Amino acid sequence: MENTLKVLRAVKGLTQEQLAEELEVTRQTIHAVESGKYNPSLELAFKLARYFDTTIEDIFRYEDG
Amino acid sequence: MFYVMSMDKETYNRIRAAVAALIAIIMAVSVLRNTWALAMGGVLLGMAVLYTAKKRVDEVLYDERTKIIREKAANATLGLVTVMLAVVGIGLIETSYWGYTANRELGYMMAFLANIILGVNAFFNWYYDNRLGG
Numbered sequence: 216m217e218n219t220l221k222v223l224r225a226v227k228g229l230t231q232e233q234l235a236e237e238l239e240v241t242r243q244t245i246h247a248v249e250s251g252k253y254n255p256s257l258e259l260a261f262k263l264a265r266y267f268d269t270t271i272e273d274i275f276r277y278e279d280g
Numbered sequence: 281m282f283y284v285m286s287m288d289k290e291t292y293n294r295i296r297a298a299v300a301a302l303i304a305i306i307m308a309v310s311v312l313r314n315t316w317a318l319a320m321g322g323v324l325l326g327m328a329v330l331y332t333a334k335k336r337v338d339e340v341l342y343d344e345r346t347k348i349i350r351e352k353a354a355n356a357t358l359g360l361v362t363v364m365l366a367v368v369g370i371g372l373i374e375t376s377y378w379g380y381t382a383n384r385e386l387g388y389m390m391a392f393l394a395n396i397i398l399g400v401n402a403f404f405n406w407y408y409d410n411r412l413g414g
Binding site: 240241258 | 339340341342343344345346348
């Protein structure tokens with residue numbers, strides 16, 4: 216699953232630490248999501264979408280197979 | 281009054297490693313001196329220090345990803361330890377029939393322990409399956 220989290224974060228001028236603090240997760244989790252190694256829970260996906268004032272589909276792109 | 285300022289995750293990890301090393305040393309000394317009270321005291325003191333330190337960390341230590349990591353590590357440990365106990369246990373029972381009779385008791389104990397672990401795991405699988413709407 217690809218995502219645009221890194222771009223959205225860069226637009227807001229946030230570091231991984233700052234975003235992690237805002238969403239109450241570890242910095243490693245933000246890094247893992249950005250690098251596509253970890254797919255977040257639905258709850259974290261909603262939190263991200265709300266934080267960046269967008270939709271989950273705009274952040275994450277699911278591809279079959 | 282005992283007061284510790286807030287700390288970051290790295291400091292907490294250093295304290296955790298130091299406490300683990302200290303507990304290991306205390307355990308080793310208590311085994312050598314055959315004093316269970318020292319071991320108990322060391323473990324309790326370590327737990328108290330870790331609890332206090334954890335309360336002072338101002339960063340997030342655990343989240344959904346660390347939870348998944350723990351679950352995966354626990355599953356891998358369960359699989360590995362259970363298989364090892366069963367295989368080594370059966371091996372020891374087998375060797376007891378070749379003349380190493382002292383191995384039989386330990387072999388049965390390990391094999392039974394493997395069964396108990398599997399039984400407890402099956403019970404919790406059933407319990408959480410029901411609890412999570414299965």
